[in-house]
Amino acid sequence: MRPISQPINIKVLLGDEEHDLVTYKGEYRSLMMLLFDKLYLEDFGECKGVGRCGTCLIEIIDGNSSLESYDRNEETTIMRTGQDATNCRLSCQIPIDDNLNGIKIRVK
Ligand code: FES
Numbered sequence: 001m002r003p004i005s006q007p008i009n010i011k012v013l014l015g016d017e018e019h020d021l022v023t024y025k026g027e028y029r030s031l032m033m034l035l036f037d038k039l040y041l042e043d044f045g046e047c048k049g050v051g052r053c054g055t056c057l058i059e060i061i062d063g064n065s066s067l068e069s070y071d072r073n074e075e076t077t078i079m080r081t082g083q084d085a086t087n088c089r090l091s092c093q094i095p096i097d098d099n100l101n102g103i104k105i106r107v108k
Contacts, residue, residue: 008098013061013106014039025097032056032092035107044107049092054081056091063103067094083108 005024012019012035021038028034032045035056047053054077060067070078071093078085088108094100 006098006101008096008101010034010100011104012039013104014041023096023100028096030092031058031094031096031100032090034096035091039107041107045092047092051077051090051093054078054090057081057083057088057108058091059106059108060087060089061104061106063105064099066099067103 005026008023008025010021010023010031012021019039021034023034028037030049032049035041035058036045043055045053045056047055049056051071051073057078067089068087070089074090074093075085077090078088091105
C-alpha cells in the first residue's frame with residue numbers, strides 16, 4: 001500500500017506579496033509548474049521546463065541545502081539572464097518533493 005504523502009509548504013515572495021502554497025509530492029512536474037498554476041504568472045516558464053529560457057528564475061531565501069546544486073545546463077541559462085545568480089535556481093529543474101517543505105523563495 002502506498003503511503004499517504006505529507007503536505008509540502010512553500011512560502012513565495014512575489015513583489016510585495018507573500019503567498020503560502022501547499023502541494024504534495026509529485027502533484028506537479030516541477031516547482032515552475034506549481035508556481036505557474038497557483039500564482040498565474042505571466043511570461044513565466046516560457047520554454048515549458050526545457051531549461052533554456054530562464055523565465056522561471058527563483059531565489060532561494062531560506063531552504064534545504066540539497067537545492068543548492070545546479071542541474072544539467074541550469075548554470076549557463078541563469079548566467080544568460082544577466083541577473084545576480086546568488087542562491088538562484090531555475091524552478092523548472094526542481095522536482096516537487098519533501099526537500100521543498102518549509103522553503104522560502106522569491107520569484108525573480
Ligand atoms: S521554464 Fe524555461 S528555463 Fe525554466
